[in-house]
Amino acid sequence: MTQGQRLAGVLALCAALSGCVDWPGRGLESSPRPEPAPPAPVSVSPRSPESLAAETYYRQVEATLRSRGLMRVDVAPRDAPFATHQLIDNFIHIALYDEYSAFAGTYIAQTRASRLRRWEVPVRMSVSFGDSVPLAQRAHDRALISAYAGQLASASRHPVSMVTEGANFDILVVNEDERRALAPRLMQMVPGIDAASVSAITNLAPATFCVVFAFSEGAAPAYNHAVAVIRAEHPDLLRRSCVHEELAQGLGLANDYPHARPSVFNDDEEFALLTRHDELLLRMLYDPRLRPGMTEAEARPIITDIATELTGGS
Template structure:
């Protein structure tokens, strides 16, 4: 910061002048009136050059601080990218993250399909505040969307133009697949969406509280904390909401880490958007399925498409309990997978 220019204040003195006349004594000087200090000179205004230098200095300081923060954020994100790249490699080496839609080594029948649906659609993986509910989840009523699902993708500043374009293309294609499987309208929109997919870096995710409050008015504070403090082992997550205690969804937010590898990002799109449709739980016995924490399958399978078809069948109604839904689910499953002749 440039210091202001100040003119020094002069000291005041009284000069007694004696006029000497020839051969005459000087007359006494006239009385001196009380001296009053002069007004302090006005401080000159900084010049335009001074102002420009001050602005430039402030800008340099701000840029330096921003650069330091960016370097720190980049170092964290780079470390996370390395972590998730190693995670993908390890999973692939174990034969996981498979991408086959109809695996020949995992046949299914109507009974298995019905069982898996009841475990996935009528149980909750998480309790209040995103806390793990325990093995198998907790009982829950059937939930799904009533109105069309309008997907909206939002990005943090760390995502470049090419990344954003690729994401929107992928989500558009997957939305069409979800709509075809479920029979329920699902599409991508630029704004005004009721299902928001957020692609954020570590720093961006930790600062997302105010935006979440805008997207989902009345969102529980513990849910915001859960997303801000997402464990590194969780690649992504989704929260779906309804008005009051209604079993019909009205809003959903999916969070995907921007540091993930392309395959893990696609896997997150497939799982979180499908779970946000109403398939809320994971089951350790569901196979072949992305709704299983063993990560054997990375992408939506034909089995999972059938689960969506059951979920949005008109014979099932939101709010049904397992006991109410089970005979209907079994009937639908037998229609989808009739026994071989």
Template sequence: MRTLGAGAVALALSACVTSVPPQSAPTPRPAGVPSSTPAPSAPATRSAASLEMSRYYAKVQADLLRNELMRTDGGGPDTPFGARQLATNFEAIALNDEYTDVGGHYVARTQSSSLHKWNIPVRLGLEFGASVPEAQRAKDRATLSALSAQLGRATGHPISVSDRPNFHVLVLNEDERRAAAPRLTQLIPGLPKAAIRSVVNMPSSAYCLVIASDPDDDGAYTTAVAVIRGEHPDLMRKSCFHEEIAQGLGLANDSPRARPSIFNDDEEFALLTRHDELLLRILYDDRLKAGMQPDTARVIATQIARELMGESS
């Protein structure tokens, strides 16, 4: 997963974050697109395609668990790491973008990036497609509430669940996601067509994604939208909440060497680990500023990593 950079938009996919231009007048929400209003008495009927996706992802999760992946223990004696590894992983994950816009399409191409983070309080909000049942909504609300508290502790930054969100989490089934373009442009006016296509045409190999808006192109996010497949079984869906929201806070890239970490496409870990919480602690240290260039941020992050790990400089 990682952030895609296109002007002031960043995109990140999981299995991605995007920065965007200043906001304009909102457009109306179309029928069938997520709403934060109370659940209807009976969910909308799901299509055959959505039901097939549920069967597919249930098998994916079962296969991952059978191979002892998607760990939820946060790492342990088998996953040691020190200050040098923590600093190296921070550079790879926070100071690089995984995606770039090439001819109107996002492609996986890692490139160096300035540091991105939120300077304003993060207000998380959930929206559900009409076909998402109430029992699933209740689980997702509980996940978001617990994760909000966890992220607040890890970062020291104000992060809460709100009915006036600036970080929107959309849980959509297949047909709802394909019809979500008007809602996306309402949430992030001026969103590039390439970012919209990444949501609408998201391949089955992509479990979820996040788009983050940096309207002044100065490294400071002000709005984000995470899109999570409603067809995922519980653990995969919870994993998407953890990874996409953390990436939308500024940890936009993945690294195959990051361990123990969810910022690694090997799926060994399903949920944020102690290592990942330390990456967030580094990112939101006041010594690191939004928009800081990699060469400057790298030196400061290395010192913070040594402090956190109790190692001498």
């Protein structure tokens, strides 16, 4: 980076439902008994007791969510129709508001109006794994993320692909110990990354499933780098849900909005996977009639036109 430039990060988190389950050692009286864990697959390196405890915890989280009818995998549910005005409202709150604000070297939950942000260059994704991640899981996740990159490209009509070098969107699948030791790698991966972003990743609370940071140069509204961190201890569906939400949020749909339905962009965990509604949000975000940096007042008339075209005004 040249002198005087800095990186501004936008944070998006996927978090557990409040009161869903407790961290190991604090009781799980309200949670159903999880299925017995399958035999642990061979890992490249051994895992700590804390990582093994986290794996048990997140199995219980997923079991609890599914027992409540959440983590649905239907992407065009008949019981969750949405009208044009709802698509407009959801887009504005998800794409033009921030969920977190930087304050005193950390991030706090504080929804505030922002500007439209997205990528203006092709998105080149790369996934890497901590040494503890089993080889079979690596192969599974790599195939999943590659296929999902294609889905994001199709939905947004913006170039999104997997690469083996020259990535500008890094996806890290790591366990507890590996995540806490990420600071040197993050500073190498994203030169100029701020301390608050590093701390948010390395000190991730147990109730936060996964995280993504999208970065831009200074106050520029166009992203030039993103880093997503996904817990390797997650069971398959929870891990897949993290991939779907965080990678889409890293494209510019940064906020969660409680009234968005059917959508992964809220905190109720009803839907685990990107829905048809969410694909329309991506299509809107990358419509050439919109420009990075637009405010709500500037973008709303255009958003209204685009949403009306996509839904037929229904």
